[in-house]
Amino acid sequence: MGEIVTVGLGDRSYRVQVGTGTLPQIGPLCHAVGLGKRAAVVTNPTVGALYLPTVKASLEAAGFGVLEVEIADGEQYKNSDTLNSIYDRLIEGGVTRDGFIVALGGGVVGDMAGYAAATFLRGIPFVQVPTTLLAQVDSSVGGKTGINHPRGKNLIGAFHQPRLVLVDTETLKTLPEREYLAGLAEVVKYGVALDRTFYELLEANTTPLLRRDQDILRTIIARSCAIKAGIVEQDEREGGLRAVLNYGHTLGHAVETLTGYRQYLHGEAVAIGMARAAQLSVAFGYASEADAARVTALLTALNLPVVLPVFPLAQYLDALLKDKKSRDQGLNFVFNRGIGGYTIATVSDLQDLLARCGLGG
Numbered sequence: 001m002g003e004i005v006t007v008g009l010g011d012r013s014y015r016v017q018v019g020t021g022t023l024p025q026i027g028p029l030c031h032a033v034g035l036g037k038r039a040a041v042v043t044n045p046t047v048g049a050l051y052l053p054t055v056k057a058s059l060e061a062a063g064f065g066v067l068e069v070e071i072a073d074g075e076q077y078k079n080s081d082t083l084n085s086i087y088d089r090l091i092e093g094g095v096t097r098d099g100f101i102v103a104l105g106g107g108v109v110g111d112m113a114g115y116a117a118a119t120f121l122r123g124i125p126f127v128q129v130p131t132t133l134l135a136q137v138d139s140s141v142g143g144k145t146g147i148n149h150p151r152g153k154n155l156i157g158a159f160h161q162p163r164l165v166l167v168d169t170e171t172l173k174t175l176p177e178r179e180y181l182a183g184l185a186e187v188v189k190y191g192v193a194l195d196r197t198f199y200e201l202l203e204a205n206t207t208p209l210l211r212r213d214q215d216i217l218r219t220i221i222a223r224s225c226a227i228k229a230g231i232v233e234q235d236e237r238e239g240g241l242r243a244v245l246n247y248g249h250t251l252g253h254a255v256e257t258l259t260g261y262r263q264y265l266h267g268e269a270v271a272i273g274m275a276r277a278a279q280l281s282v283a284f285g286y287a288s289e290a291d292a293a294r295v296t297a298l299l300t301a302l303n304l305p306v307v308l309p310v311f312p313l314a315q316y317l318d319a320l321l322k323d324k325k326s327r328d329q330g331l332n333f334v335f336n337r338g339i340g341g342y343t344i345a346t347v348s349d350l351q352d353l354l355a356r357c358g359l360g361g
């Protein structure tokens, strides 16, 4: 019972294996993709307590030496101090270019362990074992790795593709409700901006989704990864098209930064950002009021927040200017075109953009 999605990037292509009860296969799968000798498993205390014994046993049974690397749990620790602690442990543990990193956890672990892999010894291989819904549908795929800066989200990072992604939907059974719902926000993103049929599937299945039905989970995770893979294959380094995966993130990242990465989960901030992006899409003539209402209705049905927190306009403006889609001529903003389509347009008057979200003025 499983599905395989391939991310086709020539000799850096890899498989995303989606199944239920797949975690014990990690050792043989690492072996099959030719990874060498020593695995440094990066995880946090929460995920480690639940899944490290299984992952470690499987790696050891397949002949790998295992170094455990524990980092603090939380978005507020996705920073240079934690990254340095990973390097320290890799150096103390004697990890060489024969080694590789296994990121066992959610997007925070995945982004940081991936960035450590991109930079340690100028780059070693890594494997993603995502254990949150958000990481299974989004962050483990596509090779964006990095850390936050106090002034802005993910401002330091690198593109570094994993050698393998292993998704086990069983792990979602232990995920706290709020974290689970936050993952659904990124799933909704694919539907609103890229795939109307997928969006309609989500609308028709809110009850099984909220129940964490394993069949629907395998379906939506594999479909999300396939949609993302299709974009990444065409524009790995975000020259243009890949920015569509940032739908809802301009205001979402601003919300995360302005609240110090503590008040909203990433997916919650993206949900708020998508509701506002849908509203802006109406204001700029790309979508109808009915489309925007539909987006808000689905997010609300999935118990996700949609209200933008109030901060001084100047603070929102500063956050928007630090968006990686910001250029000299303005900000490349991702609008939804109806449901299931998108337009990326340069917006030069950011004050007007924020006013149309009900801020300032």
Ligand SMILES: NC(=O)c1ccc[n+]([C@@H]2O[C@H](COP(=O)([O-])OP(=O)(O)OC[C@H]3O[C@@H](n4cnc5c(N)ncnc54)[C@H](O)[C@@H]3O)[C@@H](O)[C@H]2O)c1
Pocket: 044, 046, 047, 050, 073, 074, 075, 078, 105, 106, 107, 108, 109, 111, 131, 132, 133, 134, 135, 138, 139, 140, 141, 142, 143, 144, 145, 154, 171, 172, 173, 174, 175, 176, 179, 182, 183, 265, 266, 267
């Ligand atoms: N690289 C990308 O393309 C990309 C895409 C989307 C998001 N992100 C990043 O991902 C991060 C958010 O990731 P996240 O939502 O996974 O949050 P997270 O990594 O903080 O994990 C959420 C919480 O769930 C716990 N947890 C993880 N798996 C669990 C399980 N199976 N059972 C019980 N608890 C579990 C974690 O310890 C943590 O407390 C943000 O930093 C965001 O910027 C990156």
Ligand SMILES: O=C(O)C(=O)C[C@@H](O)[C@H](O)[C@H](O)COP(=O)(O)O
Pocket: 138, 142, 144, 153, 154, 186, 242, 243, 245, 246, 249, 324
């Ligand atoms: O993979 C991508 O591309 C994305 O934009 C996925 C986003 O969901 C994710 O949050 C990503 O980390 C945002 O990237 P950033 O470049 O805007 O920091």
Ligand SMILES: [Zn+2]
Pocket: 138, 186, 249, 266, 270
């Ligand atoms: Zn995101």
